[in-house]
Amino acid sequence: MDDLAPALTRILDGRWGEVRRRLREHEDPMRFAPPPERLSMEEHRAFTTAQLLSLTGEDFASAGLATGMGGSADFGASVTAFEMLGHGDLSLLVKAGVQFGLFGGAIANLGTERHHTAYLPGMVDGSLLGCFAMTETGHGSNVQHLETTATHDLGTDEIVVRSPTPGSQKNYIGNAARDGRMAAVFAQLVSADGEGHGVHCVLVPIRDGQGHPMPGVTIGDNGAKGGLPGVDNGTLEFDEVRVPRANLLGRYGDIDAGGTYSSPIDDASRRFFTMLGTLVRGRISVAGGAGAATRSALTLATRYALHRRQFAAPGDGEEELTLMSYRAHQRKLLPAIARSYALMLAQNDLVEMMHEVAGHEGGAPEEHQRELEARAAGIKAVATRHATDTIQMCREACGGAGYMASNRLTDLKADTDVFTTFEGDNTVLLQLVAKGLLTEFQETFEDNSPRAMIAFASRFTASSILERTPAAGLISRLMARAPSTDDDDAERHRGRQLSLFLDREKHLLEGVALRLAKAARAEPTDAFRIFNNAQDHLLAAAEAHIDRVLLEAMCAAVETCEEGPVAELLDDVTDLFALSTIERHRAWYLEHGRLTPTASKRVIRGVGVLCKDLAPHARLLVDAFAIPDAWLGAPGLLEPLGSA
Amino acid sequence: MDDLAPALTRILDGRWGEVRRRLREHEDPMRFAPPPERLSMEEHRAFTTAQLLSLTGEDFASAGLATGMGGSADFGASVTAFEMLGHGDLSLLVKAGVQFGLFGGAIANLGTERHHTAYLPGMVDGSLLGCFAMTETGHGSNVQHLETTATHDLGTDEIVVRSPTPGSQKNYIGNAARDGRMAAVFAQLVSADGEGHGVHCVLVPIRDGQGHPMPGVTIGDNGAKGGLPGVDNGTLEFDEVRVPRANLLGRYGDIDAGGTYSSPIDDASRRFFTMLGTLVRGRISVAGGAGAATRSALTLATRYALHRRQFAAPGDGEEELTLMSYRAHQRKLLPAIARSYALMLAQNDLVEMMHEVAGHEGGAPEEHQRELEARAAGIKAVATRHATDTIQMCREACGGAGYMASNRLTDLKADTDVFTTFEGDNTVLLQLVAKGLLTEFQETFEDNSPRAMIAFASRFTASSILERTPAAGLISRLMARAPSTDDDDAERHRGRQLSLFLDREKHLLEGVALRLAKAARAEPTDAFRIFNNAQDHLLAAAEAHIDRVLLEAMCAAVETCEEGPVAELLDDVTDLFALSTIERHRAWYLEHGRLTPTASKRVIRGVGVLCKDLAPHARLLVDAFAIPDAWLGAPGLLEPLGSA
Structure with a gap:
C-alpha cells in the first residue's frame, strides 16, 4: 500500500503539478519557511520582506501577468505556486499576496497600458512595493x-x-x-x-x-x-x-x-x-493558501497520532495504544483529511476555471466571470472555515506538544485565523454564492445588501442547477445507478450520496427563493424582517452548494483512476467525505424526510467504519500531500522520541 | 430595562459575590491586567512574575489553606478570586495557579505537618516559587x-x-x-x-x-x-x-x-x-478562568456588534444596520451568552461543592469527593470547549478589528487555547465523567484506560441518575408540569426541556452500559473493539450529563428570582440555552423518536425567535457580567469610533 502515495499525489496535484514538484524540489527548501528562531515583530517583518524580495527571482509574479504586460500568462501556474507558499511561513504568503496579487492585480486589471509600462516592472522585481x-x-x-x-x-x-x-x-x-x-x-x-x-x-x-x-x-x-x-x-x-x-x-x-x-x-x-x-484571484489564492496550511497541520497531527501512545488495551499487556487507535481520535482526523482531499480537488478545478477566464484577458463571457466569482467566494469561505476548525482540532489532538510554538500548529492556526474574515468576510461571501445561485448569474451587478438579495430572488428558477456543473454527465450517470433507499448499505452508494447532496441544495434554495420573493412583494419594513428570518437558510443553501461542488470534484477524480488499489482508496476517502458531510447535516435530512432514523444511524455507523478502515492508511493519506519534512518542521510531532 | 443588570449580576455572582465586588473595585484595577504594551517573551515573563509577587499581598493563597496551615479556609473565596483573574492577563492566572494551586496544593494536600510548616509560608509570600x-x-x-x-x-x-x-x-x-x-x-x-x-x-x-x-x-x-x-x-x-x-x-x-x-x-x-x-481545585480553577475569559470576549464582541454598522435595510434610506440586527450574527452571539450564563451558575454550584468537601479537610464522605471530581472534570471539559469555540467566534464576529492584538480577542483565544488539553485532556475527562455515572461513584479507583472502563460498566444501573442532582425536588416538579408533546409551543416549556435533556442522558448512558457490559464478557481482543465502537457514545453521554447539570443550575436560579422583569429575562435566557442545546442535538432526538420533524423545526424557529427577542437586551446581558472596562481594554471594540 505504501507506494500508493505518489499516485495519489499525482491526482491531488492537478494540472499544475509540475509547479508543485519544482517547488518541493527547490534547491533552497527554506526559501519559504518560517524563521528558524522566534523573532520580534520588527525582525520578523524584515525577514519576511527579505523573503519576498528573494521570491522576485522566481516567476511567481510574472506568470500571473498577461504576455502583453511582460508576463507569461500562466495564471494557473502562478496561483498554484502561491498555494504552495501556504506550506511555508504564512506571513510570506500574505505579503506576497499583497504585493503581486492585490497591488499588482489592481494595476494589471484596473489600469491601462501607461500604468502597466510605468509600474508593473517595479511591482514584479520588488523595487516598487505597494499596498x-x-x-x-x-x-x-x-x-x-x-x-x-x-x-x-x-x-x-x-x-x-x-x-x-x-x-x-x-x-x-x-x-x-x-x-x-x-x-x-x-x-x-x-x-x-x-x-x-x-x-x-x-x-x-x-x-x-x-x-x-x-x-x-x-x-x-x-x-x-x-x-x-x-x-x-x-x-x-x-x-x-x-x-x-x-x-x-x-x-x-x-x-x-x-x-x-x-x-x-x-x-x-x-x-x-x-x-x-477582476480581483477574484485574491480569494482563490487565500483559499489555496488555507488549504496548504490545513494539509500541513493534518500531516503533523496524523504523524503524531501514529506514534504517540497512551493507555493500554485490555488483555494486551502493558503496551499502550497509539492515539490513532481510538475511535474519538480517528473521528477527528480522518473526516478532516477526506474534506481536505475534496477541497484540494475542487480548488484545482477553480484554478482551471480562473485560468480559462483570465486567458480571455477581460473578454470572457460575462456569465463565466460571474460563475468564477461565485465559485471563488464559496470555496474561499468553505476552505478557510475548514482551515480554522481543522488546525484548531490538530492542535488539540497533539495535547501539550501541540501548544509549543516550535511544533508550528499554533502559528498555523494564528496566521490563518484572519482568512475567514479578510478577502471577503465568509458570511458575506456565502450570501454572494446564494445570490449567484438564485439569479443564475444573470445581472448580479448589485451589492450584497439585503435590499439587493430580495430584489433578485423573485427571478429564481431552480431548473438549471444540475446542468451548471462541470461533471454533469458523469454525475447524472452515477445518480441514475442509485439503489433503493431502504437498501442496507444505500448511503455507501455514490449515486445516493449525490442525490442527497443535490436534494439538500435544491430544497434549501427553493425555500430561500420563496421567502425572498415574499419579501420583494412586502412593504420595505417587512421586507428586511422576512430576509432576516431567511438568512440562516441562505447561508445553508450556499454551503450545501459548495458541498456538492466538492463531492462532484471527488467523483470526477475517482472516475479518472484506473481500477486498482488507488481507485479503491480514493473511493473510500470519497465515501468518508460524503458520509461525514451527510452526518453533519443529518438533522436536516431527518426533518425533511430524506433519511429515516434507521438510515441516519446507519450513516453514523458508516462514518465510524470508514474511519476505522482508513486509519491504517492514515500515513499514506497525508504522505500524498507530499509536503517536505523540511517545510513541516516540528520534529517533535513528526517522529517518535529518540527515533532521530 | 437597563437597570436590570445589577440584579442579574447579583444572581450570577453567587455566594462569593463579595469577593468579586472587592476585586472589581480594587484600588489598582490594572493589578491583574495584561501589560500596557506588547512585550518580548522575556519581558512578559518578568512582568508576570512581578504581578504574581504583588498578588501575595492579597489573600488569594491563604484563603485556600486550612486554618491549621495558616490559612483562612475560605476555599470558595479563594477559587472565586482566582476566577476573577481570568478577566485579566491569563499568564498571571496560570502562573498563580501553578504557584498557589498546584505547587501549594501538593504541599497542603499531599504533605504532612512538617511540610506545611517548612514550605507553606514561603509558598504564600512568594519567597519560595515552585513547580x-x-x-x-x-x-x-x-x-x-x-x-x-x-x-x-x-x-x-x-x-x-x-x-x-x-x-x-x-x-x-x-x-x-x-x-x-x-x-x-x-x-x-x-x-x-x-x-x-x-x-x-x-x-x-x-x-x-x-x-x-x-x-x-x-x-x-x-x-x-x-x-x-x-x-x-x-x-x-x-x-x-x-x-x-x-x-x-x-x-x-x-x-x-x-x-x-x-x-x-x-x-x-x-x-x-x-x-x-485532592488536587481537584486545579480543574475547578481552570474552568472558572475559562469562563471569565469567555465572558470578556462575549462582552467585547457584543458591544462591537451593537455599534458596528454594515449595509442598509430595504427602504430605510442609507443608514446601515448594526451587525446585531442580522439573524446570523444574533445566532452566533446570543446562544453563546446563554450558555455562558448556564456555565457561570453551574460553576458557582461546583465551587460550593468544593468548599463543602474541602471544609472537611479530607474527612468528607468518599462519595462526595468522587462526585466533586466527576463534576469538576465535566465542567472543566465543557467550559474550556465553550471558551475556545466562543472566543474564536467572537474574534471572527469582529472582523479585522478582532484580529488586532490591541483588541485582546486574539490573546484571549491564544492564552486559553491550552485549557482544553491541560489539567486533564478534555476527551479523557469526559470519559472520567461517564465512568463516574456508570459506577455511581462507587469504587472508581481505577484509571481511565479502556480496561478500567469496561470492568466498571457491568455494574451500571441508571436508577439513581435523577436523585443525584442538587435541585432534584424542583426539577421533578417542573417536569411534572410538562405539556403534551404535540402542544404548539411545547419546547418552550421548562418541564419538557428538562425531560428532553434527562432522556438523552439516560438513553445514552444505558446504551453505553449495555455495550461495555458486552465488552466485559468478551475475549480481551474483542473487548477493546467493543469499547472503541462505543467511545463516541461514552463522550456524548458525559456531555449530555453536563448539559443537564447546566440546565438545572439555570432552573434553580430562575426559581430564586421574584416575579418581575429580571425573572422574565433570565427565563428567556434559560429557554435559549435549553433550545439551542436541543437544536444542536436535534438529530439525536429525531433518530430516537423524541422529536418529530415538526417539533424539531419548531425548535430551530424557537431559537431564532429567542435570539431576535433577546438581541435588544444584549448589552444588558453582557453588562451583567460586570467586567470593568479597564480590564476589558480594546476601546476600538467597546465604543463607536469618535465617541470617546
Missing part, C-alpha cells in the same frame, strides 16, 4: 460605501485624495506600516463638476525614496496582530493628497483632460462589480 | 504510568530521583524555565527493598539561591508557546538527584527510617486516585 488600500475602518464588507474621495481638480488636472471622516481611514493595509511606497487607493471618484462616479482606484505614492511619508499622507502601524507577524499592516489617511490625473487606474472609468468622465460600462453598480470581479 | 512536575514527555493523560522514579536509599536515608528514559523528562512545567526553586515531582516510589508503591510526590530543590540549577537537575526552556507568554514553561530532568527522605510528601504513603513503606490506603490504585483527587 492595496481598500478596507476602511468604517467599511469592510460594504465596499461600495467607502468614504475616501478622489476628486478631479480641473485647474491643476490633478486628483485630490481625501479621508473625510475618522471612519474613512484605510485600515489593516498590508505593506503600509513599513515597506509600501505606493498604494492603490479605492475611493469615490468625483469629477470636477461634482458628479460622483462610484468607487475607483487611484495610485498614490505614500513614501518618498527615503521612506518618509509623502506630504499629506499619515501612516499608522497596526502593530501586533493575532498572527502574521511578518506582515506590516497599517493605516493610511489622506489630507488633500494630490496626484496627477494619470494615476487614476482608468480601464473601467476615466477622466479626460477636459474633466469629462467616461466608462465602457454605463451602469455604475455593474461597473463597480466588474472592477471588483 | 508542579507531573506531566512527562511520554505521559500526560496516563499519569499512573509516569516513568520518573524516586527510590529510597537506606544507606543515606535519602530519596534518589531519576529520569530513566527520554520520555520521562518532565515537560511543559510552569515556573520551571525561569523562576522555580523547588518542584513537587511526581514519581514512581520505590522502597529500599525494591518494591514499587506507585506514583507519589517528592519535593526536589531545582535551583539554588543564585538561581543556578541544583546538581543533577537539568532545566530546559519550552520557549515560545501558542499563548501564555508570561508563563515560563520548561523541562526538568533528574540525574540521581538526592533529597532527604523527609521531602516525600507522605500523607498518603510514607517511608520510615527503617525503610518500611506504609499508607493509610492499602489498595495502590485507590491510593493513587485519592492523592490525585
Whole structure:
C-alpha cells in the first residue's frame, strides 16, 4: 500500500503539478519557511520582506501577468505556486499576496497600458512595493460605501485624495506600516463638476525614496496582530493628497483632460462589480493558501497520532495504544483529511476555471466571470472555515506538544485565523454564492445588501442547477445507478450520496427563493424582517452548494483512476467525505424526510467504519500531500522520541 | 430595562459575590491586567512574575489553606478570586495557579505537618516559587504510568530521583524555565527493598539561591508557546538527584527510617486516585478562568456588534444596520451568552461543592469527593470547549478589528487555547465523567484506560441518575408540569426541556452500559473493539450529563428570582440555552423518536425567535457580567469610533 502515495499525489496535484514538484524540489527548501528562531515583530517583518524580495527571482509574479504586460500568462501556474507558499511561513504568503496579487492585480486589471509600462516592472522585481488600500475602518464588507474621495481638480488636472471622516481611514493595509511606497487607493471618484462616479482606484505614492511619508499622507502601524507577524499592516489617511490625473487606474472609468468622465460600462453598480470581479484571484489564492496550511497541520497531527501512545488495551499487556487507535481520535482526523482531499480537488478545478477566464484577458463571457466569482467566494469561505476548525482540532489532538510554538500548529492556526474574515468576510461571501445561485448569474451587478438579495430572488428558477456543473454527465450517470433507499448499505452508494447532496441544495434554495420573493412583494419594513428570518437558510443553501461542488470534484477524480488499489482508496476517502458531510447535516435530512432514523444511524455507523478502515492508511493519506519534512518542521510531532 | 443588570449580576455572582465586588473595585484595577504594551517573551515573563509577587499581598493563597496551615479556609473565596483573574492577563492566572494551586496544593494536600510548616509560608509570600512536575514527555493523560522514579536509599536515608528514559523528562512545567526553586515531582516510589508503591510526590530543590540549577537537575526552556507568554514553561530532568527522605510528601504513603513503606490506603490504585483527587481545585480553577475569559470576549464582541454598522435595510434610506440586527450574527452571539450564563451558575454550584468537601479537610464522605471530581472534570471539559469555540467566534464576529492584538480577542483565544488539553485532556475527562455515572461513584479507583472502563460498566444501573442532582425536588416538579408533546409551543416549556435533556442522558448512558457490559464478557481482543465502537457514545453521554447539570443550575436560579422583569429575562435566557442545546442535538432526538420533524423545526424557529427577542437586551446581558472596562481594554471594540 505504501507506494500508493505518489499516485495519489499525482491526482491531488492537478494540472499544475509540475509547479508543485519544482517547488518541493527547490534547491533552497527554506526559501519559504518560517524563521528558524522566534523573532520580534520588527525582525520578523524584515525577514519576511527579505523573503519576498528573494521570491522576485522566481516567476511567481510574472506568470500571473498577461504576455502583453511582460508576463507569461500562466495564471494557473502562478496561483498554484502561491498555494504552495501556504506550506511555508504564512506571513510570506500574505505579503506576497499583497504585493503581486492585490497591488499588482489592481494595476494589471484596473489600469491601462501607461500604468502597466510605468509600474508593473517595479511591482514584479520588488523595487516598487505597494499596498492595496481598500478596507476602511468604517467599511469592510460594504465596499461600495467607502468614504475616501478622489476628486478631479480641473485647474491643476490633478486628483485630490481625501479621508473625510475618522471612519474613512484605510485600515489593516498590508505593506503600509513599513515597506509600501505606493498604494492603490479605492475611493469615490468625483469629477470636477461634482458628479460622483462610484468607487475607483487611484495610485498614490505614500513614501518618498527615503521612506518618509509623502506630504499629506499619515501612516499608522497596526502593530501586533493575532498572527502574521511578518506582515506590516497599517493605516493610511489622506489630507488633500494630490496626484496627477494619470494615476487614476482608468480601464473601467476615466477622466479626460477636459474633466469629462467616461466608462465602457454605463451602469455604475455593474461597473463597480466588474472592477471588483477582476480581483477574484485574491480569494482563490487565500483559499489555496488555507488549504496548504490545513494539509500541513493534518500531516503533523496524523504523524503524531501514529506514534504517540497512551493507555493500554485490555488483555494486551502493558503496551499502550497509539492515539490513532481510538475511535474519538480517528473521528477527528480522518473526516478532516477526506474534506481536505475534496477541497484540494475542487480548488484545482477553480484554478482551471480562473485560468480559462483570465486567458480571455477581460473578454470572457460575462456569465463565466460571474460563475468564477461565485465559485471563488464559496470555496474561499468553505476552505478557510475548514482551515480554522481543522488546525484548531490538530492542535488539540497533539495535547501539550501541540501548544509549543516550535511544533508550528499554533502559528498555523494564528496566521490563518484572519482568512475567514479578510478577502471577503465568509458570511458575506456565502450570501454572494446564494445570490449567484438564485439569479443564475444573470445581472448580479448589485451589492450584497439585503435590499439587493430580495430584489433578485423573485427571478429564481431552480431548473438549471444540475446542468451548471462541470461533471454533469458523469454525475447524472452515477445518480441514475442509485439503489433503493431502504437498501442496507444505500448511503455507501455514490449515486445516493449525490442525490442527497443535490436534494439538500435544491430544497434549501427553493425555500430561500420563496421567502425572498415574499419579501420583494412586502412593504420595505417587512421586507428586511422576512430576509432576516431567511438568512440562516441562505447561508445553508450556499454551503450545501459548495458541498456538492466538492463531492462532484471527488467523483470526477475517482472516475479518472484506473481500477486498482488507488481507485479503491480514493473511493473510500470519497465515501468518508460524503458520509461525514451527510452526518453533519443529518438533522436536516431527518426533518425533511430524506433519511429515516434507521438510515441516519446507519450513516453514523458508516462514518465510524470508514474511519476505522482508513486509519491504517492514515500515513499514506497525508504522505500524498507530499509536503517536505523540511517545510513541516516540528520534529517533535513528526517522529517518535529518540527515533532521530 | 437597563437597570436590570445589577440584579442579574447579583444572581450570577453567587455566594462569593463579595469577593468579586472587592476585586472589581480594587484600588489598582490594572493589578491583574495584561501589560500596557506588547512585550518580548522575556519581558512578559518578568512582568508576570512581578504581578504574581504583588498578588501575595492579597489573600488569594491563604484563603485556600486550612486554618491549621495558616490559612483562612475560605476555599470558595479563594477559587472565586482566582476566577476573577481570568478577566485579566491569563499568564498571571496560570502562573498563580501553578504557584498557589498546584505547587501549594501538593504541599497542603499531599504533605504532612512538617511540610506545611517548612514550605507553606514561603509558598504564600512568594519567597519560595515552585513547580508542579507531573506531566512527562511520554505521559500526560496516563499519569499512573509516569516513568520518573524516586527510590529510597537506606544507606543515606535519602530519596534518589531519576529520569530513566527520554520520555520521562518532565515537560511543559510552569515556573520551571525561569523562576522555580523547588518542584513537587511526581514519581514512581520505590522502597529500599525494591518494591514499587506507585506514583507519589517528592519535593526536589531545582535551583539554588543564585538561581543556578541544583546538581543533577537539568532545566530546559519550552520557549515560545501558542499563548501564555508570561508563563515560563520548561523541562526538568533528574540525574540521581538526592533529597532527604523527609521531602516525600507522605500523607498518603510514607517511608520510615527503617525503610518500611506504609499508607493509610492499602489498595495502590485507590491510593493513587485519592492523592490525585485532592488536587481537584486545579480543574475547578481552570474552568472558572475559562469562563471569565469567555465572558470578556462575549462582552467585547457584543458591544462591537451593537455599534458596528454594515449595509442598509430595504427602504430605510442609507443608514446601515448594526451587525446585531442580522439573524446570523444574533445566532452566533446570543446562544453563546446563554450558555455562558448556564456555565457561570453551574460553576458557582461546583465551587460550593468544593468548599463543602474541602471544609472537611479530607474527612468528607468518599462519595462526595468522587462526585466533586466527576463534576469538576465535566465542567472543566465543557467550559474550556465553550471558551475556545466562543472566543474564536467572537474574534471572527469582529472582523479585522478582532484580529488586532490591541483588541485582546486574539490573546484571549491564544492564552486559553491550552485549557482544553491541560489539567486533564478534555476527551479523557469526559470519559472520567461517564465512568463516574456508570459506577455511581462507587469504587472508581481505577484509571481511565479502556480496561478500567469496561470492568466498571457491568455494574451500571441508571436508577439513581435523577436523585443525584442538587435541585432534584424542583426539577421533578417542573417536569411534572410538562405539556403534551404535540402542544404548539411545547419546547418552550421548562418541564419538557428538562425531560428532553434527562432522556438523552439516560438513553445514552444505558446504551453505553449495555455495550461495555458486552465488552466485559468478551475475549480481551474483542473487548477493546467493543469499547472503541462505543467511545463516541461514552463522550456524548458525559456531555449530555453536563448539559443537564447546566440546565438545572439555570432552573434553580430562575426559581430564586421574584416575579418581575429580571425573572422574565433570565427565563428567556434559560429557554435559549435549553433550545439551542436541543437544536444542536436535534438529530439525536429525531433518530430516537423524541422529536418529530415538526417539533424539531419548531425548535430551530424557537431559537431564532429567542435570539431576535433577546438581541435588544444584549448589552444588558453582557453588562451583567460586570467586567470593568479597564480590564476589558480594546476601546476600538467597546465604543463607536469618535465617541470617546
